Amino acid sequence: MDNIPYYRQICASQPKGAKNLAAVENPSKSGLAGATEQTADIKGKIIEFAWWMKKQGYADATITGRTQIIKRLVKLGANLYDPETVKEVIAQQKHWTEGRKFNAIVAYTTFLQMHGLTWQPPKYRRIRKLPFIPLETEIDQLIAATSKKISAFLQLLKETGIRSGEAWQLRWMDLDLTTNTIRITPEKGSEPRIFKISSKLASMLNSLPKNSEKIFGLSSLRSIRRCFQRQRERIANKLKNPRLLNITFHTMRHWKATMEYHKTKDILYVMKVLGHKRIQNTLIYTQLVNFQGEDEYICKTASTVEEAKQLIEAGFEYICDINDVKLFRKRK
Numbered sequence: 142m143d144n145i146p147y148y149r150q151i152c153a154s155q156p157k158g159a160k161n162l163a164a165v166e167n168p169s170k171s172g173l174a175g176a177t178e179q180t181a182d183i184k185g186k187i188i189e190f191a192w193w194m195k196k197q198g199y200a201d202a203t204i205t206g207r208t209q210i211i212k213r214l215v216k217l218g219a220n221l222y223d224p225e226t227v228k229e230v231i232a233q234q235k236h237w238t239e240g241r242k243f244n245a246i247v248a249y250t251t252f253l254q255m256h257g258l259t260w261q262p263p264k265y266r267r268i269r270k271l272p273f274i275p276l277e278t279e280i281d282q283l284i285a286a287t288s289k290k291i292s293a294f295l296q297l298l299k300e301t302g303i304r305s306g307e308a309w310q311l312r313w314m315d316l317d318l319t320t321n322t323i324r325i326t327p328e329k330g331s332e333p334r335i336f337k338i339s340s341k342l343a344s345m346l347n348s349l350p351k352n353s354e355k356i357f358g359l360s361s362l363r364s365i366r367r368c369f370q371r372q373r374e375r376i377a378n379k380l381k382n383p384r385l386l387n388i389t390f391h392t393m394r395h396w397k398a399t400m401e402y403h404k405t406k407d408i409l410y411v412m413k414v415l416g417h418k419r420i421q422n423t424l425i426y427t428q429l430v431n432f433q434g435e436d437e438y439i440c441k442t443a444s445t446v447e448e449a450k451q452l453i454e455a456g457f458e459y460i461c462d463i464n465d466v467k468l469f470r471k472r473k
Contacts, residue, residue: 302397305390331416
């Protein structure tokens with residue numbers, strides 16, 4: 142075998158069929174040379190882990206996320222060949238949320254699966270919290286003050302509610318400027334969707350450089366996210382509004398889902414917009430928030446079929462008939 146730590150299974154206290162992983166140091170390794178070889182081996186294992194997940198069909202966002210977690214565990218002192226050290230490192234992270242610890246457990250469990258192994262993971266439960274829902278004006282402030290690429294990216298997320306990974310992988314062939322529609326290749330087992338986009342968004346996307354098959358170029362999603370975070374911090378400081386720091390790419394999905402449910406009260410419609418296959422996933426997004434001006438309407442009347450048709454096309458909804466005219470309304 143290679144000069145790398147090998148494994149032995151300890152099954153005495155494990156359920157039937159379960160395996161545990163323990164590191165046994167190779168006596169041929171010692172000193173600086175051994176440490177250097179082990180570091181190189183760890184890096185190789187992480188690369189192998191990423192490729193293994195790719196072959197198993199994991200989404201790119203999942204591969205990136207779990208690989209980064211494994212790297213972080215190693216940096217914090219965990220020995221990937223010894224599950225007990227992984228448990229200790231996770232337990233020592235006082236500033237990690239229960240959700241982040243849970244994600245670390247999932248990532249390491251997946252790493253062990255690559256080797257056909259299991260462990261007895263610590264018990265952390267993800268605590269569900271209501272997501273932060275910004276005001277539309279706050280989203281628009283970020284869109285107006287960020288760079289051309291980030292601005293278009295944010296506008297796309299705002300209008301469609303798609304995941305950032307779905308937006309990042311969009312290709313020019315997915316954009317139809319004749320009909321102002323965009324086709325979404327699903328992520329995380331979601332359903333494929335097609336969205337009608339505004340002329341404003343179509344123009345913003347069309348103005349981006351066309352030096353790649355992908356609309357947002359060759360930059361990684363992580364790079365785009367970091368760029369947004371830097372610009373967001375600058376804008377928040379300039380506007381003296383710390384709430385802007387709570388807005389992430391995924392916040393746009395929360396906002397879109399909440400607004401659509403607020404307008405339609407149709408959970409199945411929201412489910413379709415988000416591309417969910419299970420309604421339980423959609424219910425997370427359907428919190429009701431007291432948006433400024435939520436109960437303010439523009440009212441119009443129509444006395445002819447043509448007038449009624451124009452109002453409906455403009456987004457007004459019919460309310461009732463009074464004094465031989467039809468009343469319509471639309472939220473401000």
